[in-house]
Amino acid sequence: MVKENLLYSKDHEWVLREGNAVTVGITDYAQHELGDVVFVDLPAVGKGLKKGDPAANIESVKAVSDVYSPVTGKVSDVNAKLGDHPELVNQDPFGDGWIFKLSVDQVSELDELMDLKKYEEYLKGIAGE
Amino acid sequence: MKKTKINEAHHALKGKMVEFCGWELPVQYSGLNTEHMAVRTTGGIFDVSHMGEVWFRGREALRAIQHIISNDASKLLPGKIQYAGLLTETGCFVDDLLVYMIKENEYLLVVNAANLEKDFLWMKKHTARFDVLVENRSEEYSQIAVQGPMAEKLVQEFTEIDLKPLGYYHFAQGRVQDMDAIVSRTGYTGEDGFEIYFRSDAAAASRLFLDLADRGEKYDALPAGLGARDTLRLEAKMALYGNDIDDTHSVLEADLGWILKLNKGEPFLGQEALARQKEEGIRRKLVGFELVDKGIARHGYPITVAGKPFGAVTSGTFAPFLKKPIGLAYLPLEHAALGCEFQVSIREKTALARVVETPFYKRKK
Numbered sequence: 024m025v026k027e028n029l030l031y032s033k034d035h036e037w038v039l040r041e042g043n044a045v046t047v048g049i050t051d052y053a054q055h056e057l058g059d060v061v062f063v064d065l066p067a068v069g070k071g072l073k074k075g076d077p078a079a080n081i082e083s084v085k086a087v088s089d090v091y092s093p094v095t096g097k098v099s100d101v102n103a104k105l106g107d108h109p110e111l112v113n114q115d116p117f118g119d120g121w122i123f124k125l126s127v128d129q130v131s132e133l134d135e136l137m138d139l140k141k142y143e144e145y146l147k148g149i150a151g152e
Numbered sequence: 153m154k155k156t157k158i159n160e161a162h163h164a165l166k167g168k169m170v171e172f173c174g175w176e177l178p179v180q181y182s183g184l185n186t187e188h189m190a191v192r193t194t195g196g197i198f199d200v201s202h203m204g205e206v207w208f209r210g211r212e213a214l215r216a217i218q219h220i221i222s223n224d225a226s227k228l229l230p231g232k233i234q235y236a237g238l239l240t241e242t243g244c245f246v247d248d249l250l251v252y253m254i255k256e257n258e259y260l261l262v263v264n265a266a267n268l269e270k271d272f273l274w275m276k277k278h279t280a281r282f283d284v285l286v287e288n289r290s291e292e293y294s295q296i297a298v299q300g301p302m303a304e305k306l307v308q309e310f311t312e313i314d315l316k317p318l319g320y321y322h323f324a325q326g327r328v329q330d331m332d333a334i335v336s337r338t339g340y341t342g343e344d345g346f347e348i349y350f351r352s353d354a355a356a357a358s359r360l361f362l363d364l365a366d367r368g369e370k371y372d373a374l375p376a377g378l379g380a381r382d383t384l385r386l387e388a389k390m391a392l393y394g395n396d397i398d399d400t401h402s403v404l405e406a407d408l409g410w411i412l413k414l415n416k417g418e419p420f421l422g423q424e425a426l427a428r429q430k431e432e433g434i435r436r437k438l439v440g441f442e443l444v445d446k447g448i449a450r451h452g453y454p455i456t457v458a459g460k461p462f463g464a465v466t467s468g469t470f471a472p473f474l475k476k477p478i479g480l481a482y483l484p485l486e487h488a489a490l491g492c493e494f495q496v497s498i499r500e501k502t503a504l505a506r507v508v509e510t511p512f513y514k515r516k517k
Contacts (some may be wrong), residue, residue, distance in 0.1 A: 058180065058184050058185075058379070059183060059184060059185040059472070060185060061448070061470040062446060062447060062470065062477075064446075064447065064501075079498065082447070082448045082470065083184075084184050084185060084188075084379070084383060084469060084470050084472055085184055085379055087178070087448065087450065114155060
């Protein structure tokens with residue numbers, strides 16, 4: 024499952040752009056690879072993040088993995104619902120399972136992300152490895 | 153990468169394959185949590201063919217085994233099984249293993265895949281002076297574990313052996329789906345269950361696994377992978393070699409005094425060191441803990457006790473049945489009592505942990 028109108032990173036984050044703000048989550052592929060999510064360590068609101076900085080940690084039973092900031096900006100909101108319901112990341116990765124929002128420093132950085140078509144090709148490349 | 157004879161079945165069942173100790177094995181099929189819960193409530197079917205099978209045969213087989221293990225194998229009768237440590241001279245673990253007494257002068261020792269070669273060399277070296285033939289027959293044997301409350305009903309459909317009277321840590325030999333097999337009431341999950349050892353070609357081994365999975369549907373039993381095997385054994389506080397026990401921690405420190413029989417009437421490796429340690433007292437002990445703070449303390453995460461660094465978490469996970477983060481660690485004895493608190497570094501943060509009673513999970517009989 025993938026979604027249109029989103030941008031994607033090579034680390035399997037999705038990015039929804041709304042003006043100068045973005046919402047970030049992980050893709051269905053990523054949640055599937057992680058398995059059952061049991062804890063999400065969220066960033067502090069107001070924290071400045073550079074592109075590629077670890078922004079959040081997702082703990083599944085199997086392993087822990089970082090969610091990287093796909094662009095440079097400041098954390099403007101986090102999904103507090105994940106505190107009690109980390110499983111939302113598995114159940115609705117593109118919706119209620121969103122992780123954090125950023126106010127973006129340079130909107131042009133978003134151009135470096137993939138659109139749906141490119142991300143689908145990227146996934147095919149991974150599957151073929 | 154080596155493949156077990158059940159490999160084809162894993163692919164047919166869409167197992168997610170990973171490398172484990174040089175073997176290609178499934179880490180999960182339908183999902184770690186689902187498989188874990190299935191074992192606790194219905195049943196799970198595991199391929200554990202990577203485990204090592206070493207046979208001891210000969211006039212002095214028992215003496216040879218007594219010389220290298222911590223437990224007292226003279227207490228065994230044919231059809232009985234014992235858990236024991238294979239010990240270094242310092243009383244630490246070369247490995248942990250199961251000893252099956254097949255009959256007088258014949259024993260089967262089941263060891264960890266990761267240690268098989270090391271164990272076999274160790275066994276040969278330290279039993280050379282006894283009249284015993286030590287054979288590594290791991291390549292010949294496949295092993296399937298069926299675990300969970302429905303395990304008896306499911307396995308019974310495949311064997312002529314009457315499973316009901318078979319006690320815990322006992323085994324019987326008989327036919328399982330037209331193959332000669334050893335069926336033991338043992339496991340690594342904290343549930344009732346069986347481990348089935350048999351010799352066959354790949355087709356027959358895969359067929360048995362697939363048939364168990366297929367027939368298991370009736371009982372809501374599922375094929376289960378290495379991921380669930382690890383979380384299940386940790387909830388039941390069963391030690392994992394390389395994590396919780398190794399060649400730097402003694403049997404006493406590992407809190408496994410019940411498998412140490414210092415006065416078994418035969419000298420054995422590690423005996424002197426352990427007798428001395430027992431007299432002097434241990435200084436650290438393996439304990440179970442829960443995280444008080446949020447997070448998961450995993451294997452290798454550093455520990456601080458009373459302001460000082462003290463080793464690392466040996467095993468840690470989010471316990472899928474108990475639904476909380478649990479783990480094991482060695483703590484200084486004076487800080488190892490129930491309720492004692494210490495810190496675990498989880499990446500850049502510090503989380504509070506508390507010593508709790510173990511096993512974390514105990515099945516209702």
